[in-house]
Amino acid sequence: MNPLLAAYGALALGIVSEVIGSSLLPRTEQFTKLGPTAAAITSFIIALFFLSHALKLIPLGVTYAVWCGVGMVLTAAVSMLVYRSPLDLAAVLGIVLIICGVVVMNVFSKNVPH
Known part of the structure; x- marks a missing residue:
C-alpha cells in the first residue's frame, strides 16, 4: 500500500474517531454518565493514536488544518442531524x-x- 495513502487513511480514521468523541460529549452530562464518558474518552484516545500515525508522513500544520476543518x-x-441544532x-x-x-x-x- 502507498505509505501516503495509509497516512491519509490514518488521518481519516482519526477524524472520524474525534467526531464520535465530540458527538458523545453532550451525552456524558459533564462526565457524570459513565458509559458515554468512557466511550468519549476512548474515542479521543483512538483519534490521537491515528493522528500520530498520520504525522509520520504528513506535516503537522497540514495534518492539523485538515483535522480541524474536516472534523468541524x-x-x-x-450536531444538525442528531441534536437538531x-x-x-x-x-x-x-x-x-x-x-x-x-x-x-x-x-x-x-x-x-503529493
Whole structure:
C-alpha cells in the first residue's frame, strides 16, 4: 500500500474517531454518565493514536488544518442531524470557507506531500 495513502487513511480514521468523541460529549452530562464518558474518552484516545500515525508522513500544520476543518464540518453535520441544532447563514458560510481553505492548502501548498 502507498505509505501516503495509509497516512491519509490514518488521518481519516482519526477524524472520524474525534467526531464520535465530540458527538458523545453532550451525552456524558459533564462526565457524570459513565458509559458515554468512557466511550468519549476512548474515542479521543483512538483519534490521537491515528493522528500520530498520520504525522509520520504528513506535516503537522497540514495534518492539523485538515483535522480541524474536516472534523468541524462533520461535527456540525452530526450536531444538525442528531441534536437538531440548526446552522444559520453565517455558520454555513464559515464552514464553506473552511472547506475552501483545506482544499487550497492540499492542492496548492508546497508543504503538502503529493
